[in-house]
Amino acid sequence: MRYFIELSYFGKAYHGWQNQPDSITVQEVLEKNLSKVLGFKIDVVGAGRTDAGVHSKQMFAHFDAEEELDTDLLKYKLNSMLPKDVAISEIFQVSEDAHARFDAVSRSYEYYIVKEKNPFLKDFAWFLKHDLDIEKMNAAAQVLYDYSNFRSFSKSRTDVRTYNCRIDHAKWEVEDNKLVFHITADRFLRNMVRAVVGTLIEIGQNKYPVSHIHEVIKSEDRGKAGTSVPAHGLYLTRIEYPENIRIE
Numbered sequence: 001m002r003y004f005i006e007l008s009y010f011g012k013a014y015h016g017w018q019n020q021p022d023s024i025t026v027q028e029v030l031e032k033n034l035s036k037v038l039g040f041k042i043d044v045v046g047a048g049r050t051d052a053g054v055h056s057k058q059m060f061a062h063f064d065a066e067e068e069l070d071t072d073l074l075k076y077k078l079n080s081m082l083p084k085d086v087a088i089s090e091i092f093q094v095s096e097d098a099h100a101r102f103d104a105v106s107r108s109y110e111y112y113i114v115k116e117k118n119p120f121l122k123d124f125a126w127f128l129k130h131d132l133d134i135e136k137m138n139a140a141a142q143v144l145y146d147y148s149n150f151r152s153f154s155k156s157r158t159d160v161r162t163y164n165c166r167i168d169h170a171k172w173e174v175e176d177n178k179l180v181f182h183i184t185a186d187r188f189l190r191n192m193v194r195a196v197v198g199t200l201i202e203i204g205q206n207k208y209p210v211s212h213i214h215e216v217i218k219s220e221d222r223g224k225a226g227t228s229v230p231a232h233g234l235y236l237t238r239i240e241y242p243e244n245i246r247i248e
Contacts, residue, residue: 001064001065001066001067001068001069001093001096002062002063002064002093002094002095002096002097002098003062003063003064003065003069003071003091003092003093003094004060004061004062004090004091004092004093004094004098004100004245004246005030005034005044005060005061005062005063005088005090005091006058006059006060006088006089006090006091006092007030007056007059007060007061007086007087007088007089008056008057008058008059008086008087008089009026009055009056009059009085009086009087010055010085010086010123011026011050011052011053011054011055011056011085011231011232012053012055012085012123012232013083013085014026014029014052014053014085015052016049016050016051016052016053016054017046017048017049017050017056017059018046018049019031023052026050026056026059026086027044027046027061029082029083029086030044030061030082030086031043031044033078033081033082034063034078036081037074037077037078037081038065038069038074042063042065043063044061044062044063045061045062045063045099045100045101046059046060046061046100046101047059047060047061047100047101047104047107047239048101048104048107048187048188048236048239049190050234050236051190051191051194051231051234052231053230053231053232054231054232054234054235054236055124055232055234055235055236056235056236056237057235057236057237057238058089058236058237058238058239059236059239060100060104060239060241061100062094062098062099062100068093069091071090071091071092071093074091075088075090075091078091092246092247093246093247094245094246094247095245095247098245103241103242103245104239104240104241105186105240105241105242106168106184106185106186106238106239106240107184107185107186107187107188107236107238107239107240108169108182108183108184108236108237108238108239109182109183109184109188109193109234109235109236109237110180110181110182110183110234110235110237111126111180111181111183111193111194111197111229111233111234111235112124112125112126112178112179112180112233112235113125113126113127113128113178113179113180113181113233114126114127114128114177114178114179115127115128115129115177115179116177117129123232124232124233125178125232125233126229126230126232126233128201130205131205132179132201132204132205133203133204133205133206134172134174134179134204136203136204136206136210137172137200137201137203137204138171138172139210140199140200140203140210140212140213141170141171141172141181141183141200142170143210143213143214143217144167144170144183144196144213144217145167145170147167147217148164148165148166149163149164149217149220150163150164150165150189150192150196150217151163151189151220151221151222152195152216152217152219152220152221152222152224152225153189153191153192153195153196153199153222153225154189154190154191154192154195154222155189155190155191155222156222160189160190163189163220165185165186165187165188165189165192166185166186166187167183167184167185168184168185168186169182169183169184170182170183170184170196171183172200181197181200183196184238191228193234194228194229194230194231194234195222195225195226195228196225197226197229197234198225198226198227198228198229199212199213199216199225199226200213200226201226201229202226
């Protein structure tokens with residue numbers, strides 16, 4: 001039987017989601033505790049990967065078990081054992097062929113920027129004191145809809161088969177004294193959101209005109225895009241699946 005786990009985590013202490021040698025990751029912590037609760041080795045498959053230090057308000061992973069599980073009890077036990085910076089929201093049964101990564105139809109991220117130094121937000125948002133032209137940044141963000149190949153925003157050393165993504169939403173908004181960038185796509189490349197934000201920031205600082213983003217994307221050259229912004233301001237916020245994936 002296959003189950004989905006919905007969880008959230010604060011990424012400061014972790015070297016991202018995916019298992020890595022000699023570095024603690026969210027996947028490792030989840031697998032270790034899930035195996036301990038169930039009494040046999042469990043491997044989980046995540047909906048994607050997040051970079052070191054990136055947070056997630058909603059992540060999904062799937063795992064298999066031979067017997068039907070009491071999901072409410074499992075959730076309670078896991079939350080009792082997991083570190084305080086990882087929380088399980090729900091565990092539910094799905095069809096046998098459901099896949100946390102490949103069945104996801106969209107993913108959404110948010111990037112938080114604060115304009116005033118705040119010690120209580122230092123791990124939650126990027127402090128950037130420079131003035132930004134939000135209108136220009138939004139005009140440049142709209143350009144993303146016109147393209148599908150985003151190699152310019154991908155980490156250089158990556159093993160993906162395609163650099164194509166479909167951007168469904170990209171917009172800057174001011175929310176509760178924070179500047180927030182919202183972006184939704186069918187998939188994202190490694191480091192893509194942080195590189196996109198870095199490029200839009202340079203345009204917002206009037207280093208380049210709005211048309212610069214056309215040049216960056218067409219170049220397919222990571223060196224032409226902006227510097228990746230710090231990881232601690234980035235949040236994976238939502239992953240959507242087909243409605244029929246869950247077994248009621």
